[in-house]
Amino acid sequence: MAALTHTQLEQLTRQLKADYQALLNEVRDELENTGDQRRIDLLNAEPGDTGDESMATALADFNLTILDRHIDAMRDVEAALQRVRNGEYGTCIDCGNEIGFTRLRAYPTAKRCIVCQEQREKHYAQEGHPKM
Numbered sequence: 001m002a003a004l005t006h007t008q009l010e011q012l013t014r015q016l017k018a019d020y021q022a023l024l025n026e027v028r029d030e031l032e033n034t035g036d037q038r039r040i041d042l043l044n045a046e047p048g049d050t051g052d053e054s055m056a057t058a059l060a061d062f063n064l065t066i067l068d069r070h071i072d073a074m075r076d077v078e079a080a081l082q083r084v085r086n087g088e089y090g091t092c093i094d095c096g097n098e099i100g101f102t103r104l105r106a107y108p109t110a111k112r113c114i115v116c117q118e119q120r121e122k123h124y125a126q127e128g129h130p131k132m
Contacts, residue, residue, distance in 0.1 A: 027070045
């Protein structure tokens with residue numbers, strides 16, 4: 001498999017930076033909306049009941065889950081950009097083979113080639129599942 005060309009690397013780097021900016025904007029929006037009016041209304045409703053309180057808690061938990069996912073994705077982008085700076089981008093962290101432009105274009109933060117990723121998913125998909 002051929003290494004990434006300079007043009008391909010530039011294209012992927014631009015995509016990573018654009019993805020990072022989009023994620024950053026989404027995190028900012030989520031943080032600005034943490035005082036969501038619906039949640040405030042549910043908590044302040046008279047007479048309040050446990051159902052309203054549960055709904056407000058669920059909405060808060062959902063917002064935190066979204067934030068966690070965005071932050072994890074931002075970390076993945078930051079790690080990919082660091083691999084670009086180190087000259088390691090596009091190289092599988094498990095086997096050292098090239099990841100390939102097509103895979104990186106579809107999934108710019110990929111750390112593993114498709115073969116190693118499939119092996120990892122097969123191995124870790126079995127963890128935590130009871131066997132009968």
